Amino acid sequence: MTHPDGRVLFVKGIWTEEVGRFRVSDRTKSYETAELVSLDERSSDRVTPPCPHVDTCGGCPWMMVNEEAQARAKEQRITFLLDKNGIAVTERRPLLRSPDFFGYRNRAQFKTDGKQIGYVSEGTNVLAPIEDCLVLNPPMRKLFQELRHALPQTAWQPTGRFPWSYLDVDDQQTLRDVVPNRRLPFRQGNTAQNEQMKRWIAETLKDVSRNVPLIEAFCGSGNFTQALVSAGFKQILAAEVRGSALEELRAKNMPGVQSLEINMNEKTVWPQLGRQSPQARVLIVDPPREGLEERAGLFESLPQLEKIVYISCEPTTWARDLKDFQKSGWKVAHLTPLDMFPHTPHVEILSLLTR
Ligand SMILES: C[S@@+](CC[C@H](N)C(=O)[O-])C[C@H]1O[C@@H](n2cnc3c(N)ncnc32)[C@H](O)[C@@H]1O
Incomplete structure (x- = not known):
């Protein structure tokens, strides 16, 4: 929100163009945060959040506005970043909305102290117990109830530096498969949107x-390797840092796929990939939120490169990387935003870059 004197402050629980009274709660060199004291002019986009835990859990900060307003804000966020970073886009398509506005999540990380179960609100260490979660898909909601009814569980009591254990679960698991403090390999969190992404790549x-x-x-x-193989591509070098994820990939026995365990943040990563696949013409990247942290030597190592498919779950790092790519003569030929997680500010970018 913008103060009448022009300062920009971050405030939880308000929406664009609302007017209210706030109390500054924190100041850093670059921004201030404030708490809402009273809301004087409410947005017409506001709705009553159907989840009783919305204020304590913190996982769905946008549940208080309707779907149109959420979609508009995600589009605006992309427009803002493109303008701010001087990124030109040849073809931009509208946000691919999630077919399910509720009941879409196929995985979650619950927190438990062995007596209660819920989530930990961002930026805190406080366990917020919940009785249900409306963004989980039906199998996950059922599994959550089974976990809740399995309490108390001494095996889930905290053992480390946090006052809780985590339970990484997805809709492929049953109660018996759940092991505390064990990370599952990455999986796209919204099955229908994952299918849209794979169709978009093809x-x-x-x-x-x-x-x-x-x-x-x-x-x-x-996940995407399989879509590329199904689309008929015959030579794919698939690179990833997590050995357990690569084991799953290898078990799929995909023809023409060579896998490589590599840390994409190492200084030598691009020369190494260049040596392994010197004729590569297309690069597909789907990094974590940190984006492509190591970019040095990319274009020198892959001189035949014609297209880059850059899928991003964090638009700010995507924009940072694109600014760099533009300096090397690359441009955004196509951009489609995608809503993987309704009720949150997250937005994915599906982009095609060409020289
Ligand atoms: C957003 S996920 C994408 C995974 C895959 N495209 C999919 O759809 O399931 C990012 C992946 O990057 C991997 N990763 C994270 N940091 C990495 C690094 N430094 N080097 C290589 N891979 C990394 C993670 O293990 C994860 O599998």
Whole structure:
């Protein structure tokens, strides 16, 4: 929100163009945060959040506004970043909305102290117990109730530096599979949106010869690799840091796929990938929120590169990387934002970059 004197403050629980009274709660060099004291003019986009835990859990900070307003704000966030960073886009398509506005999440990380179960609100260490979670898909909601009814559980009591254990679960598991403090390999959190992403990749690369070598970095357990193989690509070098994810990828026995365990943040990563696949014409990247932290030597190491498919879950790091790519003569030929997580500010970017 903007103070009448022009200062920008971050305030939880308000929406654009609302007017209210606030109390400054924190100041850093670059920004201030404030707490809402009273809301004097409410947005017409406001709705009553159906979740009783919305204020304590903190996982769905946008549940207080309707779907149209959420979609508009996600589009505006992308426009703001493009303008701020001087990034030109040849073709921009509208936000791909989640078919399910509620009941979409196929995985979650619950926190438990062995007596209660819930989430930990961002920026705190406080366990917020919940009785249900409306963004979970039906199998996950059922599994959550089973976990809740399995309490108390001495095996779930905290053992480390936090006052809780975490339970990483997804809709492929049953109660018996759940092990505390064990991370599952990455999985896209919204199954229907994952299918949209895979269709988008196939459509975006439809004119590329199936015989050209591709590099897929941050491939995880081969979610997009499988889509590329199904689309007919015959030579894919799939790179990933987590050995357990690569084990899952290898178990899929995909023809033409070579896997490589590598840390994409190492200084030598691009020369190494260049040596492994010197003729690569297409690069597909789907990094974590930190983006492509190591970019030095990318274009020198892959001189045949014609297209980059950059899928991002954090628009600010995507914009940072794009600013760099533009200096090397690359441009955004196509951009489609995608809403993976309704009721949160998260927005994914599906982009095609060309020289
Ligand atoms: C957003 S996920 C994408 C995974 C995959 N594309 C999918 O759809 O399931 C990012 C992946 O990057 C991997 N990763 C994170 N840091 C990495 C690094 N420094 N080097 C290589 N891979 C990394 C994670 O293990 C994860 O599998």
